Amino acid sequence: MSEGPYRIGIDLGGTKTEGILLDPAGGVLFRKRRATPLAEGYEAVLASLAELVREAASACPCGSRYSVGIGIPGSVDAESGLVRNANSNCLIGHPLPADLERLLGRPVQVRNDADCFTLAECRQGAGQGYGLVFGVIMGTGCGGGICIDGVVREGPHRICGEWGHMSVDPHGAPCYCGSRGCVETKISGSGVERAFQARFGERLPMDRIVEGARAGEPRCEEVFETFLEDFGRSLGGIISILDPDAVVLGGGLSNIEELYGAGLDWVRRYVFHEALRTPILKNALGDSAGVFGAAWIGDQR
Structure with missing residues (x-):
């Protein structure tokens, strides 16, 4: 043993x-x-x-x-x-x-x-074999972690990787942390639901917004396309800073297949490199x- x-x-x-x-x-x-x-x-x-x-x-x-x-x-x-x-x-x-x-x-x-989440995926999941991995949780909220050579980096403030409260839009929706336009307000399930309500005066759950977009419902298509672009802008910025060997997505929203297609196209648009080579991987271990x-x-x- x-x-x-x-x-x-x-x-x-x-x-x-x-x-x-x-x-x-x-x-x-x-x-x-x-x-x-x-x-x-x-x-x-x-x-x-x-x-x-x-x-x-x-x-x-x-x-x-x-x-x-x-x-x-x-x-x-x-x-x-x-x-x-x-x-x-x-x-x-x-x-x-x-x-x-x-x-x-x-x-x-x-x-x-x-x-x-990030450590588990690096030890036993989709992040195995990569040196620097940025782990993402996209669900009701939005969090992240950084694992370097099998060790999770915590930082002096113990907030390393917490991209959910990085402001990407100073004129965006208010966040509970006190800032505006944080990543969490843009690409978490709750953030997208609030954006839909602010735009159309109706509250729809995230899964209904995704289903509606796939069915061609114009309101859902508009909000969902904004979600994908915000995903690309947010993740593209992180990749430009960290240049990780891989990104692993987790949380309920990681099951949205469009993130690995149209979402990846938006990442390519916003990353500071002409040819994105960073693999954007779906988690292997689930919950x-x-x-x-x-x-x-x-x-x-």
């Missing part, structure tokens, strides 16, 4: 929490999903996380070393140790890493879920990426 510790990963989501135990060779020994008790508040979420870690640890051979990594929809402030910018609002302002370490009596790594990435994050420093 390969050297190294067993790895426990927990993916904390808004509706479900998933736990996994990997053996040193990366094989799955334990996997479990449970509902996330957000409505019951922070203490309930904390207790649920600790219980899931203990269940996973009980599947380890007696006396084996193991690491613990937690992926959350937010980040931990490097100075205060408090959670910030979390979609799961009950986490905000709480010292989640310290509280978990107190309950479990061992070190715990807590990282942004986009970092976990499993987060929990696998959390397990690998656990023993990164």
Whole structure:
């Protein structure tokens, strides 16, 4: 068997929490999903996380070393140790890493879920074999992560890769972060839905907008084409800055096939190079990426 510790990963989501135990060779020994008790508040979420870690640890051979990594929809402030910018609002302002370490009596790594996604795809998914990978999550929100030679870059502010709050249109829609025209307001599902409502006075879910565009409905076609162009402008800018070896798309919107056709054409238009060679790849792990990435994050420093 390969050297190294067993790895426990927990993916904390808004509706479900998933736990996994990997053996040193990366094989799955334990996997479990449970509902996330957000409505019951922070203490309930904390207790649920600790219980899931203990269940996973009980599947380890007696006396084996193991690491613990937690992926959350937010980040931990490097100075205060408090959670910030979390979609799961009950986490905000709480010292989640310290509280978990107190309950479990061992070190715990807590990282942004986009970092976990990116690491998982680089270790086991579409990003394998590439040196510098930019991982993208496009869903209700929009996030990103950067993995270099198998290690996720976090940065001194722990926001490395967070392109969702890069302003690409100073006259655009207001974003909850306080800026206007952020990438998240342009190419997330919620951002496109709000753009449709602002333009036509009606709220349609993202999947209906996509279906309508494919069926030739003029309003949906207009908004969807803007979405594809904004995708190209945003990703083209990132590629011009990072010049990554590959980009891996994740999140629910990564299933929109037009991103890999017309969307890629818009990327080519906006990137600072006459012949784009960066592969834009669909994820290989689906919604499993987060929990696998959390397990690998656990023993990164």
